[in-house]
Amino acid sequence: MGIRSRIFLLVFLLLTSSIGIAYIIAERDLTKAFELQIVNELEKQAGLLAASIDDIGIYKTIEEADAIADSLGEAANSRVTFILNNGKVVGDSNLDINQIRAVDNHIDRAEVSEALKNGSGWVSRYSDTLKQDLLYFAVKDGNLSNPNIIRISVPLNYLESAAATLQVSVILLFVVVFIVSVFASLVAANYLYSNIQELAKAATNIAEGDYKKRDIRALPTQRVDEFGTVARSISQISEDLKSQIKMIAKQRDQFGLVLDDLGEGILVTNQQGDIVYNNEQSLIILNTKDLDKQNISSLNLPAINYLFNRVTNKKRADIEFEIELQDKSTRWVLGSMNQSKTTGEYILVVHDITQLRQLNSMRRDFISNLSHELRTPVSVIMANSETLLNGALDNKKDAKIFAKAILHNSERLSSMVSDLIDLSRIEYGDLKLNIKGIDFNDFMESFLVSMKSVAKKRDIELKYNPDHQGLLSADTQALERIMNNLLDNAYKYSDEGTLVEVSTKDQGKMIKVMVADSGVGVSDEDQEHIFDRFYRTASARASDNKGSGLGLAIVKNLINSLNGEVGITPKKTSGSIFWFTIPKSK
Secondary structure, three states, X not given: OOHHHHHHHHHHHHHHHXXXXXXXXXXXXXXXXXXXXXXXXXXXXXHHHHHHOOOHHHOOOHHHHXXXXXXXXHHHOOEEEEEOOOOOEEEEOOOOHHHXXXXXXXXXXXXXXXXXXXXXXXXXXXXXXXXEEEEEEEEEOOOOOOXXXXXXXXXXXXXXXXXXXXXXHHHHHHHHHHHHHHHHHHHHHHHHHHHXXXXXXXXXHHHOOOOOHHHHHOOOOOOOOHXXXXXXXXXXXXXXXXXXXHHXXXXXXXXXXHHHHOOEEEEEEOOOXXXXXEOHHHHHXXXXXXXXXXXXXXXXXXXXXXXXXXXXXXXXXXXXXXXXXXXXXXXXXXXXXXXXXXXXXXXXXXXXXXXXXXXXXXXXXXXXXXXXXXXXXXXXXXXXXXXXXXXXXXXXXXXXXXXXXXXXXXXXXXXXXXHHHHHHHHHOOOOOOXXXXXXXXXXXXXXXXXXXXXXXXXXXXXXXXXXXXXXXXXXXXXXXXXXXXXXXXXXHOOOOOOEEEEEEEEEOOEEEEXXXXXOOOOOXXXXXXXXXXXXXXXXHHHOOOOOOOOHHHHHHHHHHHOXXXXXXXXXXXXXXXXXXXXXXXX
């Protein structure tokens, strides 16, 4: 039902009800007023009749009494009835003699009883004799000792005519009400529509997600009536909704960024396997470019298909699998898929565990290398100790040789254990560094003095060539250990009569220190692992130079603790350049 129909129905019902109630009240009051007026007229006529007739009982016969009643009725233009005090009717202007004789006794008539008792009485009722509604008024005649009743009555036809006229007026009024209701509904509907159109447009735009500022500004928010209240409410709802949507969008973006920064790939599929969401990390881990509007089977990864098929029954599944990359390397991935309890969608989480596998491999290699490095000195110590115990102690010359071997390998073992402890302390941050500004030129001046004896012993020239400005931000002992390990390696793997050069280079906020030797150099394959613990190149293992393979690992971790970087580059001629960077002191 439209707004016009509702307004018409409401107005019509209200006006109709009002007119109906008014008609009922008017008809009641009109009837009562007419009755009272008729009673007053009849009372006057009845008084005149009573004054003209002293005693009805003087008439000897019904014919005589009826003749008088007829003449009086004609004169009064009313029905006149003579009734004895015993209730017998002896005359009636509207009845003939036979009808009068057949009339019932009127002693129990209300108006007769009232007149005998109080002198007069009236009542309106339906007459069975005349078959119409009459109003009766009765009074006593002039006989004071034994009075009879003179009754006068008139029909209520003109009262009914007045009521009929009132009904016609009411019907006409109903027609007017109908026309007014139609007109009022049209006017009210047009008024409401013109006022509510902007509100409806703004509400529709909000429902459709369109928040144009000009639509909101066009709302009649300045009005003080109900439309203004609704307009202000819609405007406030629009602003609140915009704020909520912006907040949700911001939270969604933040959530997406968090998912991307977690380092884990997230894929969400529906129950048919169609991908409905994925983050950027999933593309990287699964080595693909686009997953939008694709099915999970299009990845062509048997492990992913296995997860999807299994999770439909088990609700959760995990698997490790490998992906071959374009550079022929392998990436290991841990995939975990489960079904959401709320949406029923499937959520796949993929982790790149290649580094974990490498770390696990490094752990095994570390244990293997440590066992190998410890086995040699321990074996030498055990063998020489057994030899001494088996009788070599008696030969002082042999005992001295065996004792020196035991001491040398003990020192080697102690140095290795000390290096391992230091490396562990550095890696776990237990080594406390005293960072301060250091003049590297002054540092190298004193450091080169301590290294000249070693260089002279191996017939190696040591040269320092600085090219930097400012102080280093470093720890003196850490820097000394770094330089000591780098120069010790340079001495070990350089031929006699060659040059080892230490140089510096200014790089803005950093100072780069380079140690160049003239040895056999390091292959490209070895350069990737040269700073790993216990790693030694094939040429180093084949040479007479003994080492644990921990020196460069300590150098790398110390440089990292000083917020610098370390690396190696080959020389153009022969040998290698080990370099590291240290921040300048502020």
